[in-house]
Structures are given as C-alpha cells and as structure tokens.
Amino acid sequence: MGSPVGITLDRFIKSKQDDFPFASGELSQILRDIALASKIVNREINRAGLSNISGAYGSTNVQGEEQQNLDVVANIRFCRALTKGGEVCAIVSEEDDEVIDLQNSSGKYVVAMDPLDGSSNIDVNISIGTIFSIYRRVTPLGSPIQLEDVMQPGNKQVAAGYVLYGSSTMLVYTTGRGVNGFTYEHSLGEFFLSHPKMKAPLDGKIYSINEGLDSQIDEGLKQYIADCKAKNFSARYIGSLVADFHRNLLKGGIYIYPSTTKAPKGKLRLLYEANSLAFIAEQAGASASDGENRILDIIPDSLHQRTPLYIGSTEMVKTAEQTLREAKVH
Secondary structure (H helix, E strand, O other): OOOOOOOEHHHHHHHOHHHOOOOOOHHHHHHHHHHHHHHHHHHHHHOHHHHOOOOEEEEEOOOOOEEEHHHHHHHHHHHHHHHHHOOEEEEEEOOOOOOEEOOOOOOOEEEEEEEEEOHHHHHHOOOEEEEEEEEEOOOOOOOOOOHHHHOOOHHHEEEEEEEEEOOOEEEEEEOOOOEEEEEEEOOOOEEEEEEOOOOOOOOOOEEEOOHHHHHHOOHHHHHHHHHHHHOOOEEOOOOOHHHHHHHHHHHOOEEEEOOOOOOOOOOEEHHHHHHHHHHHHHHOOOEEEOOOOEHHHOOOOOOOOEEOEEEEOHHHHHHHHHHHHHHHHO
16 A cells, blocks of 8 residues: 655645735636646656757847757746736746736736746756746736836745756745645646755755856855865755755755856846745745845846845855955955
8 A cells, every 4th residue: 555645736725825815816826827837847858858849949038048949848838827827917037038918907916937947957867947936016906017016026025936857846835934845746747745844954064156167256255165165065066056956955055156257247037036046045944145135135127137146054155145245354
C-alpha cells in the first residue's frame, strides 16, 4: 500500500481563500492559472529535445538578450492562461517591451513575470524556472489601466512565487503568510504540498556568484568573497537564478548578482525577478538587498529596471552589506 500523496495545490489554495476578505476568489484563480500554465510549460521543456523547440529563436528581447524558442513558448502559455482566467487587467513580461494591456477593465490584478528564467541552460539540461509577482491595481475598476498600476514597489505585492523545472518540478509561492512548496506528480497531473511553511536557515555556508565578474566588481565585494573563501564556504553557481535561489533557501546561503563596471545598475530586473524572490525570501525568514537598501522598498522608475541583488540567509546578507559599507568608508 502506497503512502498518502497529501494535499493538492488546488485544495490548499481554496483552504486559504478566507485569508483575503478583499478577494472573492480572484487571487486563487490567478494562482490556479499560473499552475496550469506551468504544467504546460513543464511538458514542453521535458519534450524540448524531441520536438525541435530548444535553441535560439532568432531574435532578441527588450533586454538585448537572445531569445530561446522556449522563452517565446512559455511567454505565450502564461499570457494565454492569465488572459483566459479573466482576473488580470495587465501583464508585465521580460519578453515584451511594453505593458500587455488585456483590455479587461474589471480585472483587479496585475501580474509581472519572467516566463522562463535561465533559458540559455535548456540546451544543456540544467534546471530553469518561472518567476511571478501579483499586485492589486490601484486605479478604479472599470477604467483603463495606467502605468501606476504596474510601477509599484515590491512591498505592495499580494502574492509571488516561482516554478522550478528540474529533477522534479516545484511551485513555491507566498501570499504574505509564509511560504509553501508544491511538487508536481506527473502521473496524476497535480501539484502536491511537499514543503509546508518553508523556512530559510538564518545563516549559511554557500555563496553563489559568477566569479568571472571579479575584474568588474568593487573592492568591498571582493573582500566579502575572500572572507567566504577564508571560512571554507562552498561556491555554488548554476547560472539559473531560480535554481540558485531555491538551493540557498533550503540549505542556507547567499546569492549575489552585483553592480559591475559593465552593468552599474546590476543585471536582474526589479519588477519581475528581484521583487518576487525578495518577498518569498522575507516570508521564509531570509533577506534581500541591493547591497544598501531593502529590495522591497525600492520605488521602480522604469518597466524593465535593473538592480543589484544580495539575497539569502539573513546573517550572510547583513555581513555582505556591512563589508560593502566598510569598504566605501576606507
């Protein structure tokens, strides 16, 4: 007799609906729509090598990055699911230059997303992911959406999450009441609660940074990395943000993508990468900073704004910030 598989994502979401007296099931519907799209994207990823949809698409996105075929596929799947769900008025995607106005003036929510993070790793069979943030619109229902509906700081998120497509597929999300993780059971086509009430270790011994950037980073960060090495910390860097973040969230560690001489504002996007993961990190007892300021307090000034990111175990983030401050003083 097999062991019980536990609570499904759908049932879990329904059980938490009372946490949101202002929502009449709309937020739950959005989370279900995202879960559905992630199942479809998961299928496409698993058959990518057989169906000729891996590799480059042949164009670049607004970030100047070469799009992969699966970037485009994932963007279409998530946009389609959120459009048909009927609860979203606008989408901000890494793959689109402008806000996607769904012409749904009765929609209460805006979704910001990176449909497929780390997609350049598809061809070498390394874990990749989806990142999403959900905000309540601030303009009146029934009116056209405005930029202010989209350009909100991370502390205004009502939900955020990520999907990790790896040796198993996981959906992790928060609505501001802790973090829960769900693992996809392929034979049943369902996500099941596998990581309830996720908590990040307060401290850790893993640092994740592309050390190929060493000649482009400031002296304070060089000192922090040297300190990590002196303490015999482990260097772990996959190159897929979701995968690196997920490992450090579970095991304790810090992920760093700093400002560099080539990218003084950093590389990662504030609205649909840093904000989402920062919200999850804080709900799990971890921290997220740009090296000086709390990520969730940054006021965005452009749709595809970039930011440095120091995220992970709180003690490690604090130590990194302190080392950077001391280096500037000297």
